[in-house]
Amino acid sequence: MTVDxxxxxxxxxxxxxxxxxxxxxxxTGPVSDWATDFSHLEPEWSAxxxxxxxxxxxxxxxxxxxxxGGGWLPVRYSDVAxxxxxxxxxxSRSIIMGNFRPPVEIAPIGGSPPISSDPPFHHDARKLLLxxxxxxxxxxxxxxxxxxxxxLLDAFDGQDVVDAARDYAQHxxxxxxxxxxxxxxxxxxxFRQFVENTLEGINLPxxxxxxRMTGLFDYLLAQVHDHPDNPRHDLTSYLINAELxxxxxxxxxxxxxxxxxxxxxxxxxxxxxxxxxxxxxxxxADRERLVAEPDLVPTAMEEFLRAYAPVTMARLVKHxxxxxxxxxxxxxxxxxxxxxANRDPAQFxxxxxxxxDREVNRHAAFGLGVHRCVGSHLARMELRVALAVWLQRIPxxxxxxxAAVTWSAGxxxxxxxxxxxxx
Amino acid sequence: MKLQIDSERCQGHGRCYDxxxxxxxxxxxxxxxxxxxxxxxxxxxxxxxxxxxxCPERAIALVEEG
Numbered sequence: 001m002t003v004d005x006x007x008x009x010x011x012x013x014x015x016x017x018x019x020x021x022x023x024x025x026x027x028t029g030p031v032s033d034w035a036t037d038f039s040h041l042e043p044e045w046s047a048x049x050x051x052x053x054x055x056x057x058x059x060x061x062x063x064x065x066x067x068x069g070g071g072w073l074p075v076r077y078s079d080v081a082x083x084x085x086x087x088x089x090x091x092s093r094s095i096i097m098g099n100f101r102p103p104v105e106i107a108p109i110g111g112s113p114p115i116s117s118d119p120p121f122h123h124d125a126r127k128l129l130l131x132x133x134x135x136x137x138x139x140x141x142x143x144x145x146x147x148x149x150x151x152l153l154d155a156f157d158g159q160d161v162v163d164a165a166r167d168y169a170q171h172x173x174x175x176x177x178x179x180x181x182x183x184x185x186x187x188x189x190x191f192r193q194f195v196e197n198t199l200e201g202i203n204l205p206x207x208x209x210x211x212r213m214t215g216l217f218d219y220l221l222a223q224v225h226d227h228p229d230n231p232r233h234d235l236t237s238y239l240i241n242a243e244l245x246x247x248x249x250x251x252x253x254x255x256x257x258x259x260x261x262x263x264x265x266x267x268x269x270x271x272x273x274x275x276x277x278x279x280x281x282x283x284x285a286d287r288e289r290l291v292a293e294p295d296l297v298p299t300a301m302e303e304f305l306r307a308y309a310p311v312t313m314a315r316l317v318k319h320x321x322x323x324x325x326x327x328x329x330x331x332x333x334x335x336x337x338x339x340x341a342n343r344d345p346a347q348f349x350x351x352x353x354x355x356x357d358r359e360v361n362r363h364a365a366f367g368l369g370v371h372r373c374v375g376s377h378l379a380r381m382e383l384r385v386a387l388a389v390w391l392q393r394i395p396x397x398x399x400x401x402x403a404a405v406t407w408s409a410g411x412x413x414x415x416x417x418x419x420x421x422x423x
Numbered sequence: 424m425k426l427q428i429d430s431e432r433c434q435g436h437g438r439c440y441d442x443x444x445x446x447x448x449x450x451x452x453x454x455x456x457x458x459x460x461x462x463x464x465x466x467x468x469x470x471x472x473x474x475x476x477x478c479p480e481r482a483i484a485l486v487e488e489g
Contacts, residue, residue, distance in 0.1 A: 130452035135437055298441070360476040368479060372434035377453065380441075 006251040021102045024069035038065045046407045053340040071333030080341035084368040090315040097314040097333045098202040112260040135377045149389040161400045165418035169273035177265035182234030220255045271310035271414020273386045291395040300356035306363035309339040312411040338364045426461040432482035443470040
């Protein structure tokens with residue numbers, strides 16, 4: 001068996017008549033006023049976005065920026081929800097706010113379907129993935145995930161201080177998604193590089209950004225080529241063979257979706273596990289209660305997802321319009337902050353507190369509307385197992401050095417270095 | 424009392440079948456379904472209300488019968 005000819009020539013070569021998209025000037029440096037000049041890529045934002053968002057909610061509440069070629073930041077739940085539901089006025093053709101806008105012609109498919117797709121194509125591309133990510137399909141990964149968490153903790157033996165982000169949280173989603181895609185587990189370190197390139201290199205010069213993204217797609221293409229030689233039952237094989245509208249998927253659709261599953265499956269849950277452990281390390285009462293009441297973990301986990309939602313999305317405005325008091329222009333960005341929505345006091349009581357037994361918790365950590373995170377059942381399983389195993393094995397832990405905790409930059413937020421004193 | 428899911432609104436978050444697996448299930452794509460005809464048996468009212476209150480899409484209704 002050989003790879004079908006969809007993947008033999010380089011389908012990524014740009015034809016001369018193809019539109020290229022637009023680039024704007026890269027603007028970095030301190031923000032003058034968060035209401036008129038916001039940037040999610042500056043260090044103040046990654047250190048503590050909540051203080052900035054809470055302030056904006058009282059005085060704005062839709063902030064704007066001239067950076068990234070222009071964009072808007074709503075911070076109220078009602079505005080974030082309205083945009084998430086409104087696929088007529090807001091497009092997903094790019095979901096990473098930066099200095100490059102892909103050409104309008106890329107819609108409704110986008111570069112990494114279905115997250116980058118708009119209706120009606122979106123529905124059909126998403127439908128292909130849903131059966132692989134149901135709660136019962138994901139439950140099959142749970143025993144291996146639990147065993148892997150134990151293996152990671154076994155390696156802590158004899159150490160007083162460990163890095164819970166680097167040596168625990170990071171590896172769990174990496175291993176699980178590599179298994180699901182059928183990638184070699186030892187390729188993990190490369191995945192970390194791909195994730196950082198995609199989500200954190202936003203303000204790098206364009207040539208460097210393109211070069212880094214090429215590395216990811218070279219890797220994915222190599223995996224596609226390896227599959228017919230070494231057939232196995234995994235998501236890569238599934239995508240190579242999947243059909244839409246009576247024919248096999250376009251090669252760019254296959255690799256775009258693989259990229260999505262790899263990138264979105266790693267950084268997000270790594271962040272959620274890390275933020276939850278960070279909270280417990282600095283809040284002994286919550287930690288002691290969860291150790292004593294392990295049945296409360298699923299409820300507490302929803303609260304960690306609300307209070308420390310790792311994922312912020314982006315949209316592009318489809319056409320000039322007056323929207324809830326502001327004048328939006330076609331191709332303006334929307335930074336769609338689910339974390340800000342989750343801390344809106346108009347939607348949640350005690351919005352700025354972490355209440356681990358919160359009974360009513362309609363948070364939007366996995367998004368709202370048709371783009372609800374397709375991997376939410378996977379993320380919840382990984383987070384629940386990661387926390388349960390950690391608390392069972394390491395009931396006593398604290399921040400070894402609060403100043404040494406570092407957070408990722410950009411649209412996915414979580415600890416990247418989290419030194420904890422254990423035992 | 425009877426539970427209903429608005430399938431236009433449901434996006435498959437699965438909070439209902441996580442929180443009240445005796446009242447809700449999921450279909451092959453993960454969208455929520457009510458078990459049986461949706462009737463809430465005595466003693467299960469609180470589970471039903473909890474599921475309604477935690478649906479991020481507000482897709483579940485608890486309707487009084489009769």
